[in-house]
Amino acid sequence: MSPRMRKLVLLLFVLVGLAGVSGCATSKDLRRVQGDLLTRIEATEQKIAALDQTDQSIKGDARTVAESVTLLQKRQAETGADLTEAKDQIRQIRGLVDGMKKDLSSGGGRQDEMKEKVDALSSKIQFLENYLGISKKDDGKEAVHRNGGNNGKETKGKSDREILYGAAYATLKEGKYEKSRAEFQNFLKKYPRTELSDNAQFWIGESYFSEGKFEKAILEYEKVIKNYPEGDKVPPSFLKQGLAFAQLGDKTSARMILQQIIKDYPNTSSARTARTKLNELK
Structure with a gap:
């Protein structure tokens, strides 16, 4: 029984006792009243205990809901990062395929089998682009046509x-890497500090990477990191530097960079890719 209820019981007993002293009730009546009071008090305390338990349960449910919402938001952010990286990779592959198709178009019948494979790959990429909402007809700011x-x-x-x-990016997608570099460099001369500038610098590095010129790619990625340290292309630039070193056979440097990504950007898609690549390098 709580201290407050004990005080209430004592008060009631005092009142009942005073009533008995004043001759308003018999001893039997007083005992009956006291019994009724105790029964009611116990029932009230049981209700209060039940309400306390319900309150604790509600608070627990509220905490669970809050934790679930936080987890959902985190997963949504991670999914968004994964989709962004997937879109970039699909666009790069699309550029490579388009370039291969142009090369094959002048190859004659001897390359018919290869052309069929390229067409099949192109169809799969088109399906993924449509699924992710990045098809050529709706590429947004990075798909402005020539x-x-x-x-x-x-x-x-x-x-x-x-x-x-958009024009420079379209050139990159076509596999015209040298020309796209010149266009992105022209863009950076005119617009060195915009929301697209770090992207433009990153794609210059990607153009070298796609050509297998990994040393030059590393230097261009470094410009993203140095010139745009607050941009969202910094983790991908570190990642591509690590992959470039791996391609050059410098596994020690590759591991160091990949480990640094995991440490500095643990919740990014670049960190997840870095973990996978580290396992491959062991």
């Missing part, structure tokens, strides 16, 4: 900065 191929409507509402960036 000026010679649009009708003016596709660039409506876009800034000169976005048009120039």
Whole structure:
């Protein structure tokens, strides 16, 4: 029994005792009243205990819901990062496939089998692009078509900065790496500090990486890290540096960089890829 209830019981007994002294009730009546009071008090305390238990249960449920929401938000963020990286990789592969198709178009019948394989790969990429919402017909700011191929409507509402960036990115997708580098460098001269500048610098590194020029790619990725330290392309740039060193056979440097990514950017898709690559390098 709680201290408050004990005080209430004592008060009631005192009142009942006073009533008995004043001759308002018999001893039998007083005992009956006291018994009723005790029964009611016990029932009330049981209800209070039940309410306390319910309150604790509700608080526990609230904590569980809050933890679930936090976990869901974290998973959504991770999924978003994974999708972003997948989109970038698919776009790079699309550029390679498009370039291969152009090379094969002049190869004659001897390359028919290879052309069929490239077409099948292209179809799979198209399916993934449609699934992720990055198909050519809806590539957003990174899929602005070349000026010679649009009708003016596709660039409506876009800034000169976005048009120039999109044109360079379209060239990269076509597999014209040297030309795309020149266009991205021109973009950076005009717009060295915009929300697209770190992306442009990153794609310059990617163009070298795609050509197998890993030393030059490492240097270009380093420019992303040094010039745009707050940008979202820093973790991917570290990752690609590590992969480039691995391609060059320098596994020691590759491991050091990949381990640093995991330490400094533990919750990114780049860190997850770094863990996988580290296991492969062992």
